[in-house]
Amino acid sequence: MQPASSSAQVPESLHPSGSSAAGPQGAAGRTKARAAMPPVDRGWAPYLFLAPYVVLTAAFFLMPFFNAIALAFYETNGPRTRVFVGLANFRFLFADPMFYRALENTTIFALASVFLQLPLSLGLAVLLNSSETRFKSFFRLILFSPNLVGQIFVGILFSVLFTPRYGLINRSLQGLFHWGLEERWLTNPALVMPALVLTSLWVWVGFNMVYFLAALQSVDKTLEEAARIDGAGAWSVFWHVTLPSMRHVVVFVVITCIIGSYQLFELPLALLNTTDGFGPDNSGLTLITYLYEMAFRSGDLGLGAAIGWVVTLIIFTISMVQIRASRILED
């Protein structure tokens, strides 16, 4: 079968010269150049350009993806020995109290992220969006900049700040409230999660603020103005006009925030480095730390794969529920 050879059969958007933004002269010039080209089989072009991506994806995503599905049903011992064990890995997982501890910790962290981090981000975005705020660019940079620091560095930095007696946070608390000088943030199970949340606030509040700020700047000002003329107060305008106008961004940020929380790994690993991210009594153990421990520290790759699938299902389910809930609310 003769493949199509006419460029006219390829959609205009696929043509390198197909932009409608090109001026008439540019278009005419390119048409002339195209007329001088030898006839080319353009039907293969999209596939050729996609090929590198497809090959790489197949090699580094699809193959490991399917391999991980199979691996979850094997017990591994050392690098080359494996035995098919059916659902034994999943049975072990659902009977392991450490898994539930990891799930509980991760969920608490995710909830703290949504109910503490995002309101703070939104509040800062509102402040920076106000016409009365000065030095906006400066504050935006300052608030965003913690995100430029790697989480491992943040963990190390905060492990020093949380040092009993000498740490900046402990000394500040002592100075302000006459409490906290000797608090063991990283070795007291009750304080490990607050320490993790505090550290993550420092990193992520500014990052999410940028999303909210962009959304606030795209809200239709005439709607807000109309509401004010109708007598709505500042809070009422924000709650009934501004926030609904940016709901798509809010849903996006909430979903990414929860997904990120369920993938929490580096921060506890660095902050609680003496316990490899576990914390005392597993108080800092997250699902991914648990996966890492089982798969790479204990060498139980089959169990690690099973945990990976369970984590994926958890994140997928939560995301679906959120998307569905946001649609219902929208309706």
Place this chain on the structure above:
Amino acid sequence: MIEKFPYGRAPFWLLIVAAVSSIVRPIVARSGSSRPDLLYVTFSHLHQETYEKVVGEFERRHDIHVQFQYSDWHVLQSRLENAMLAGADVPDMVEVFEGSLGFFTRGPAADIGLLDLTDKIRSTGLDRRLVQSRFASWSTGGRVYAFPHDVHPTMLAYRRDLVERLGIDVKSLDTWDKFVEAGRRITRDENGDGIIDHYMLDLPGDGQWGLETLMLQRGSQLFDAQGRVAFDTDVTAATIRWYIEQTRGPAKIAYDAGMDQPLLKVMTDGLVLFYITPDWRSGFFEHELPGLKGKMALMPLPAWEPGGRRTSVWGGTGLVISRRTKHPDLAWDLAQFLYYNPKEGGERFVGTKIVPVDRDEWGLPELDAPDPYYSNQPIGRLYADLAPRTPPHYVTALTVVAQRKLNEAYSRSLQHYERFGEEGLDRAIREELARAAEYVRIREERNEALAQVQ
């Protein structure tokens, strides 16, 4: 030419870049692949510097090139683990931490990527020359897979100036009971600001290395010689109770000084007087806190009972040889040259402050040299005298899991103490230890299906 390319300029240049890099990369990789005859990776700058000073003679003798590389131990451990899992290229020789061997020796013997050194160690008499207990950390199933680098006997380093000012006679502190008694006298608020000014002992608040070091001294440990879980014992329970009393009780004497910078600050300020200190840590203090020169001193650990063991063990390094090395005999020779070579042993001790594991080197004059940092004590001799009494530290593939569960049992016992005080504490400790040990046994049994196949 660009104009004639049918898909536009950007794809043209992308194609050029892809083509050029595809050609250049293999050429560059080939020209830069002059791998040394032996590649040796260590996690210690100090080790690397010491080895590089002496390796020239070995290279000349064998007409080979040896390259030493440094890698952070976290990175080294995970890279080596992943390289072995993936079957990728690994260095010929690698220094690994105590406790990590279990990961590399999981599975059937045919799958182990490390050279089995057992027969040669026996035939050359090395097993008789080295401190016997140190082979425990580097063996699996009765086979030895690493050369022990050190013994790491443990002492107490202390701020001599402050201890003398506070009127403590260290010679009388020969048992932990006497140590605690003295500690209770000095652990107090001296200036009336409500904050304690001196603590007697540095112990980590979450158990970590402190608990296991004390357990080892007392004759209890995570696994027995056969690799069976062995930490749910009365001795461990008693040690946990003692630990809780010293770190949290109303008459506590211990403070968690942390590691690295916080630890150095605590030492400089004299907040804590005594620090559990294996030989490697004595060198660390000397290197990091030169300002304390002449103010520090060392003493043996107090015993758990009169006449009992005055030392323990904390940490250890072993040298493994990859089974894929092209020069196993040279690797063996290099290990002997670097680790068990009396000629270089003195310089190695001066550089690292680590007492040799080779008994033949204990007569080196460098070990008897007074160390001005530790108030002119001959610290090499002090550690060497304790070395034969270091307890064995058995390691399995589940050592890391067992350490975590032990710390979990400690942490939960501590929470019980903070909620209910002494009431039911002993029972709670035993229950937590039993639960923790049972978890490790369940993890062991997970390999049953594989064991049947093998």
